[in-house]
Structure formats: structure tokens, C-alpha cells
Amino acid sequence: MNAVKPANYAKVKAQELQGKLYLAAKENPKRRFHALYDKIYREDILWEAWRRVKSNKGSGGVDGITIEHIEEVYGAERFVAEIREKLISGTYHPLPARRIEIPKPDGKLRPLGIPPIIDRVVQMATKIVIEPIFETDFKNCSYGFRPKRSQHGAIRHIRREIRKGVCWVVDIDIKGYFDNIQHEKLMKLVEQRINDRRILKLLWKWLKAGFVKEDQFYETELGSPQGSVISPLLSNIYLNYLDTIWENKFTEIGAIVRYADDLVILCKTKEQAMKSIDVLKAVFSKLEIQINTSKSKLINLWDDKIGFDFLGMHHRKIPKQVKGIERYILRSYPSKKAMKKMKEKVKEVTEPRNRLFWTMNKMVEELNPKIQGWRNYYGLDSFADLFLNKIDWYIRKRLMLFWNKKRNRRKKHSNSRLAGIVAQYSGLKKLVG
């Protein structure tokens, strides 16, 4: 008799394992785990890993196998079973990643290494098993790529610190962080917690898997490929070295808040800020990474003349009347870059050129989810309403333009009035209000 397994059986079992590993690691901070490899080929773990990779709907790797192909031709059951066999017999070997380059917001190119689906699944299984162990070591100041931690958490952390009287902010950009991670140093840090040789070997192989670009194979002797599943975790393990040193020795000179490779240090005095930069340089030289001096800044937050960008928001002290006295309060609102990006997205959707046959409803349908998303992200601070209002106004202006073009007429009525009517009858959402 077979007991019927619920649909989320694998998910629950994976969570159970993660909980156990988390507690075991927390209980003994020095413990090095050795029996982990047999966990990654557990059927429930592999199924959960496959489910997660599948739900990302990413494209195929260098072997050309796509998620669609596995599901509809090959069969997920067979795919997972074969991965399991390969892991058990030790015949699993990663393939090189497929290298592509995508444009970054600043116009430069970001190299991406896309591993084949099979490697993504094995990496995900490994991540499920080892992540809870490292989670116990990660510090409170680290927010990027971590479960249950968000950009909003990082921003709230900053706002909390600044309310304590911080005036000096060190804003650090690391030169090509992912691409400069040293394999040997990273693995030394991994080995502080893991001594399962088969797991370590897997991690080595993924780091050294290389990539293929235009049918040419390239080796990777440095860096962790952006696009692979474990890279974000590995990058946090690497920089946790900094977090740990900071928490043990330097909390007095400032508070560090980190989102992946983007970090700020919040200090009360200029001297502390300068000292922080020295400490960072010393730690970075040990990790063999470098500060991008042209993008890093030291900011004095004492008035409303200057602020800093972090996680898509601009943070600056703005005067506010509180019970008759003027006070400077930290405000967080969309950065110039973010404003530009939102306007561009709106323009893209409302471009009348090829959308003339669209109905107003269709356009609103397209716009509403975006508005919802922006609202959720930037609506953190009520001061941001000032800026979000501008975007609302811009959306209505663009919609007006579309409406007039469609009706093939020049504006006869007041734009703002018509825009109001248009919005009212079409169910367009607002960023503010």
C-alpha cells in the first residue's frame, strides 16, 4: 500500500532537513559537516531542486536541453532519476556554462554564465543542503541573496542607524566583484564549515567549469559565474569574512550594511569614516578584491545638500517642522536613475507608434501591474509620494497623448482634465493615493 504523498511533500521534507542542519550548525559554531553529499541525492531534495529550477523558467545551457524538453519529451521523472544515479555513482560532471552578454543599465555589458539545466538542478540541491549551515554564520548586516531578507530590510537598517546620530556615510563599490573571487580563498572559507570531500569537489568543479562563447572554450581560473545557482551563496560566504571581522572588532567605529557587493558604512564622525576606509582596504587586500574608487564616496549627511544612493533609492536628510522646530530627518525616495527607468518603461508601453490599435483598457491592463510593483517598492517612505506623483502625472500625460493620437485629433480640451477622465473610466491604478 502506497501512502499518498501531498503535492508539496518534497518541499516540506527539504524544509525539515534545512531546519535540522540550521539548528545543528547553530548549536556548534565550529562544527564541520561531513555527511552532506548523501543528502543532495535524496529523492525529495532533488525533486525540490528541480521544482525550483523549473519555476524560474530559464533557458537551456550548452547542451541545448530546455526545461520544456525535459517536461514534454524526456520526462521529469527520468531526468531526476538519472541525476540521482549519476550523483550516487560519482559520474556526474558539470559542463561549461554558456556565455552570453547582456546590457547593464550603465550601457556596459554584463557577462553571464548559464549552466545547463542538469547542473542548475544539482547546484540547487547543494544549495538547499549547505545554505542553512552558512546562514547561521552570516551576520545581521548582510541582506543580499539571503532567505527572508529584503532590500527594504537593508534600507530600514540604514534608517535605524542614521536615527542614532550618524552623519558620515562611506559608500563602497567593489570592482567586478563576482569576477574577482579567488577560488582558493573562497574554498578555504567554505572548508571552515564543510569537510565532506565530495561536496567540496563539486564546488571546485563548478568554479573551474569554464564557459563556451561562440563555440570556443574558455577556462575560469578566477571568479564565480554570474548566472549560476550557487554563486550568490558563494559570494556571501566570501564577503562574510569582512562582516565577521567587522562584527568582532570594528562595530565601535561604524555600522556596516551590505547587499551583496553593495555596501555602506555608517559613522558618527569623519575620523571614524576615514578609519573605516582603511579597515576595508586592509580586509579587501586579503580577499584580493578592490574598491572602485571612482564609484565610491564619502558623504556628509548633516544637511539637505547631499545624500547617497543605495538600493535604488536616494537617502538624504530633509528639513521638517516638528512641533514648531525645524529638524533634519532622513528621507528615502526614488533615485534619479530609478525615476528615469520608470519613465522609460511607461514610454515603452505607451509608445503610440505600434500600439495605435490597442484599446485603452489593454494599455491600462499592461500598466497596472507595473504601477503596483513600483508602489510596493518605492512607497516605503511617505516622502517618496512627491516623486511617485510625478510618475503618475507622467503616465496620465502619456495616456493622453495616446488617446489623442488614436482619435486622430489635436488637443482641444485641457490635458489634465481629460487625463483625469481617461484614468477614471479605465481603472488605471495610481502610485500615490
Added chain:
DNA sequence: TTGTGGGTTAC
């Protein structure tokens, strides 16, 4: 409560 589908953000 769980499972789909759409979207935003960050890096």
C-alpha cells in the same frame, strides 16, 4: 493553507 500565472525591486 497549498498550487498556477502576471509584475516590481535589488545585486
Added chain:
RNA sequence: AUUGUAACCCACAA
């Protein structure tokens, strides 16, 4: 064509 991790939101289905 565009990968990855994470958070959040909305809609739908039982």
C-alpha cells in the same frame, strides 16, 4: 534573444 538568487505585490485555481 536574458541567466541567477532573494524579497515583495496582484490575479486566478482548488
